[in-house]
Amino acid sequence: MRADRYQTQKLLLEIGESGQQKLAQATVFVVGAGGLGCALLPWLAGAGIGHIHVMDDDVIELKNLHRQPLYHMEDLGQSKADIACQRLRALNPDCQFTSHVMAAQPDTVRALIQKSDVVIDAADNFATTYVLSDACQRVQCVLVSGSSLGWEGYVGAFCGNGPSYRAVFPKIPENSQKNCGQAGIVGPVVAVIGSVMAQFCLSLLLDITPSPVGELRRWDARVMQMRHFSFRDAEEPSHFWPFLAWSELRDDDVVVDVRLLDEKPTLERAKLYQKPLPEFEKSYDDLPQDRRLVICCQTGVRASKAASFLAGKGYTNIALMAVAKQPL
Structure with a gap:
């Protein structure tokens, strides 16, 4: 580890040398290397996370570039996970990056979740979020999940010692059929949500109190307002329909x-x-x-x-x- 790379963040009492060591020893599993992934991954790499796994089976398209600045014109048609890891290695060679060019399914995420300190859901679709929440709940791993659409987005920390995603969203919302390609999105909203997701992750790895587990932040760019919700007392559903591979x-x-x-x-x-x-x-x-x-x-x-x-x-x-x- 290059001693001077992290000297500014180590000045913070909550980090210091011991906190930097925690980050260097941490493993984070990020599902999704699209808009949210591009926004949060550089912050995690810059902070010195020891090992970051990136899972995404999608390829880079021209329409992605306005909100996915990790990618360039010459990357079109290539794997998002592979190119993201390539760029992150150039940003911080101290860290290890592993790409997984596959879809997040119940049978593809279990092993990675079991060896991760924090799982980040940047896939921005409900099926993947439920799959990750169910798997994280089984092994008590914290899941940081974010979503953005139009002018709004939210971030929450689920599972671990707190309620699961299903406790807050027992069923897929009726109005969830549209995605960014259909409803639209602006890049800065994605950047805000991704940055908050990265901060949630760092706070969890550094044991900063109060913990973000059981907390949700919702950002509305039209009124420039961040709202706070607590769901620490949310009850788990008595029954749910699991997603299968x-x-x-x-x-x-x-x-x-x-x-x-x-x-x-x-x-x-x-x-x-x-x-x-x-x-x-x-x-x-x-x-x-x-x-x-x-x-x-x-x-x-x-x-x-x-x-x-x-x-x-x-x-x-x-x-x-x-x-x-x-x-x-």
């Missing part, structure tokens, strides 16, 4: 695809029902109640809506799957 399907599972018939990828499964969501309420009644129903759509949003409907009809054994990036 394709590899976790059992032989007796019944897969219910609620996407439109022409959507890709095509699912190949013996026990498969295709029931597009627009007609679901009229076509559900031949689904068996004595098998686990695994309801699929691209992102999990439509599957969650179908699950809510089935639960109201007495179905109890339900799981969800987001198939957009599944290795089928």
Whole structure:
């Protein structure tokens, strides 16, 4: 470790030499190298985090560059995770960076979460957040999760010794169908949210009190206001529908695809029902109640809506799957 690189932050009483050693020995797992990832990763690298894992299966596109400044024009078409780690190594060779070019699924994140001190959810989609929250809750690892859309965004710290993401958001919100590519986003909002996520992570690694676990910050750029919410007393839901990976399907599972018939990828499964969501309420009644129903759509949003409907009809054994990036 280069002694003078961190001398300014070590002047802070909360850091000092011992705090810098904590950072150097820490492992952080970041899921998502898009807008939020680009905003937070340089701060973590600059602070001297010992080992940072970056997981993302996406490639760099021209439309990303206005809010993802880690990437350049010559990077178009290349892996976000790989290029992000390349840039971060140039920023701070003291740190170790490992890229994982794959989608975050239940079976791809467990091992990394178990050896991480903090997990950061920068994927900005609900299915991934639930997958990470469920896995972090099982091993009591803190999850810092952020989201940004339009002129707003939020950051929260979940799990560990606090409530999970499901305690605050038991179900996928009804209005969550749109993403940045559909609803729009401005770069500075992403930068603010990503920076707060990085600070949450550093505060956790340095044991700064009060802890951000059980706290949420919401930023509204239109009025330049940051609001604070505490959810330390939020209760865990008594029941929820887990997200599964394709590899976790059992032989007796019944897969219910609620996407439109022409959507890709095509699912190949013996026990498969295709029931597009627009007609679901009229076509559900031949689904068996004595098998686990695994309801699929691209992102999990439509599957969650179908699950809510089935639960109201007495179905109890339900799981969800987001198939957009599944290795089928």
